[in-house]
Amino acid sequence: MRWYGWVMRLALFCAVWPKVALAANFWSGFSPHAHFAGEFVGNFAGGLARGGTGTAYFDGGLDWDSTAAGAYPGGKFVLRYLAVDTGEPDQLYVGDVQGVSNLTTDYNISRLYKLYYRQSLGPVTARLGLLNANDYFDTVGTASYLLCPSYGIFPVWSSNLPGSSTYPFSSLGAMVALGGDHHLLEAGVFGADAMHPYRQPFTHGALMLLQYTQAGKLGAGDYTIKLGAFRNRQNAQLAPRLGPQTSGFFGAMEYRFDALGLNWGGFLVGGGAPKPVNAVPWYAGAGLRVKNWFPNHPDDVLSAGASRVSLRGLPHAETNYEVTGIFALGPGVKLQPDLQVIVHPGGQLPTALVGILRVDIDLVQWAKSQGVAL
Numbered sequence: 001m002r003w004y005g006w007v008m009r010l011a012l013f014c015a016v017w018p019k020v021a022l023a024a025n026f027w028s029g030f031s032p033h034a035h036f037a038g039e040f041v042g043n044f045a046g047g048l049a050r051g052g053t054g055t056a057y058f059d060g061g062l063d064w065d066s067t068a069a070g071a072y073p074g075g076k077f078v079l080r081y082l083a084v085d086t087g088e089p090d091q092l093y094v095g096d097v098q099g100v101s102n103l104t105t106d107y108n109i110s111r112l113y114k115l116y117y118r119q120s121l122g123p124v125t126a127r128l129g130l131l132n133a134n135d136y137f138d139t140v141g142t143a144s145y146l147l148c149p150s151y152g153i154f155p156v157w158s159s160n161l162p163g164s165s166t167y168p169f170s171s172l173g174a175m176v177a178l179g180g181d182h183h184l185l186e187a188g189v190f191g192a193d194a195m196h197p198y199r200q201p202f203t204h205g206a207l208m209l210l211q212y213t214q215a216g217k218l219g220a221g222d223y224t225i226k227l228g229a230f231r232n233r234q235n236a237q238l239a240p241r242l243g244p245q246t247s248g249f250f251g252a253m254e255y256r257f258d259a260l261g262l263n264w265g266g267f268l269v270g271g272g273a274p275k276p277v278n279a280v281p282w283y284a285g286a287g288l289r290v291k292n293w294f295p296n297h298p299d300d301v302l303s304a305g306a307s308r309v310s311l312r313g314l315p316h317a318e319t320n321y322e323v324t325g326i327f328a329l330g331p332g333v334k335l336q337p338d339l340q341v342i343v344h345p346g347g348q349l350p351t352a353l354v355g356i357l358r359v360d361i362d363l364v365q366w367a368k369s370q371g372v373a374l
Contacts, residue, residue, distance in 0.1 A: 029069025032364050033080070034060035039358035041101055043093035047345050047352035053087025055103045059113060060363070074120035082113035084168055089354070096345035097159055097280065098309055098320050099149040100354050102167070109168045125177040130197060133165035133190045134158075136175065137209045137228055140252045142265035142289045143305065147338050147356055148320050150285060150307040156248045156271040159280040159309070161232050163242030164207050169194035172201045175209075184213040192234035193242055205234025205245075221257025221264075226250075248273030265289040282310040287322075299334070301326040314347030332365030 035058070042052035059082045066075030086104045090096055116129025127136075134153045143151035149158065153166050165171040175188030191197055192205030211228035231247040239245065250271035257264055270284040287305025294300050303326075308319045324338040338356040345352050 025070035029065045034363035037360045041089040045353040046350040048095040056085045057103045058083045076118045080114040084109045095349045102149045105168045128174045131173045132170040142254045142267045145303040146305045154271040155280045156273040160278045161243035165190040165194040171197040186211045224254040226252045244277040263291040299328045311347035316344035319343040331369035332362035334360045
């Protein structure tokens with residue numbers, strides 16, 4: 001009867017193994033994320049006052065990818081926690097509207113930042129949960145190396161609607177994207193009060209966004225064109241804190257090409273929110289990015305840009321000129337010096353000269369380089 005025992009063992013193995021394999025695959029779908037950045041910002045002349053301050057930033061969390069887990073294709077859960085200790089250089093020293101650093105905020109933050117589910121089915125991708133709208137709308141890849149926040153989200157949106165779904169706040173929302181690499185149409189609805197995303201999310205109002213992206217080849221390089229619009233509807237009592245009920249539009253053009261052994265990228269951006277209730281009715285910006293100027297340091301970048309906002313009721317527009325570089329110090333560790341000249345900060349202050357030194361660490365990449373298994 002020995003054969004009977006081996007049959008029983010084989011049957012037991014076949015029954016248990018799929019569950020063991022499924023559990024192993026389930027855990028293989030997880031990937032950790034942890035990112036720290038610290039910087040010092042100094043105002044050397046003009047603006048409100050001379051002086052400097054620092055900001056510390058951390059975000060971390062987990063992703064779970066259903067495809068990597070072997071469960072089903074196209075699904076993804078995202079969880080992020082955010083903590084920021086801000087030095088508020090704009091309020092204390094510079095006095096500008098656009099901001100000089102995309103890390104600083106008006107508030108010290110420690111909160112759940114993102115918790116959403118994404119599902120892709122062919123050309124359709126949907127997201128639902130606690131979302132940051134600016135992760136998907138009004139983004140410009142070649143401008144992302146500059147530290148002035150105007151290049152990451154245009155002031156006709158962020159300055160007029162300070163409580164909307166943009167860093168450091170996220171709100172409950174839903175969005176859908178239709179298309180692929182060359183044509184993409186995105187639409188989303190997000191809670192208007194991202195400062196308090198769970199407080200009456202269906203009665204405080206909504207931020208609605210629509211964006212079309214076209215990309216392709218042009219000559220020796222690649223181009224991207226984005227056109228978008230937003231509309232903010234909310235309870236009138238919230239307007240003094242979150243911004244008015246309003247609407248606006250934005251657009252961007254990017255071009256990337258290789259020449260002289262370098263990878264170049266240029267961009268032209270702009271937007272408008274011309275209604276009289278908006279403090280910032282117009283915005284325009286442009287810049288240049290250069291990569292691969294050291295063959296052994298492909299992640300090193302040099303970038304320069306200029307951005308200008310008109311300020312309703314003030315004597316001057318505000319213009320920011322910026323030059324920055326990103327230098328890899330080791331796996332996951334980057335150093336970024338930055339210099340900015342702000343003409344007419346806040347529309348009426350003397351020209352400011354600002355310097356920033358930032359250290360950026362991808363903690364997961366750094367840990368893996370040290371032999372830590374993650």
